Amino acid sequence: MGYVHDTHMSQFFSALNCQFTAGTWTPTISDHIASMVRGAADASFTVLIPINLPGNASAFKGIKIKTIDVFYAIGTAAADDFPTVQLEKMTLGANDTTISGQAVTISLDAAHDAAVERLAADDDHMMTITITTPEWSDNDLAYVLQLVVDCAATTVFTLFGVRVNYDLRV
Secondary structure (H helix, E strand, O other): OOOOOOEEEEEEEHHOOOOOOOOOEEEEOOOEEEEEOOOOOOOOEEEEEEEEEOOOOOOOOEEEEEEEEEEEEEEEEOEEEEEEEEEEEEEEEOOOOEEEEEOOOOOEEOOOOOOHHHOOEEEEEEEEEEEEEOOOOOOEEEEEEEEEEEEOOOEEEEEEEEEEEEEOOO
């Protein structure tokens, strides 16, 4: 049996697997590109993106998330605000043990580290989220990326998906 320690792994998660609040969301395939498109409306919404990667009960094995790239577009008009980009970590408990959660400390790339940059009308946003202190994902951890956007009346928001970049050790 061999040992694998690959520091250049990545996994793409389609927007078609995400959960969306508020507004009319349409699964779309246009020019061979799958996406979720939110119709124009002056309201806030939340996107919940599950990060479904394997964990491992052995110490220093499994995956260690380093960065997450979010691919999205804002069309017609800039959003009013894009206040929240948060990676949530849930610790799953055994029977009779409460599930707990906490925010993971992150930083955003220089082109998206302020809300005014994230909300700009642009067809090709790629926002990179860097985990400040990456850790090996135990089998009792689960991650969800949360985005909160407040759209203007004519803002059209399109989510293409996310790419998670990680180390793999098995």
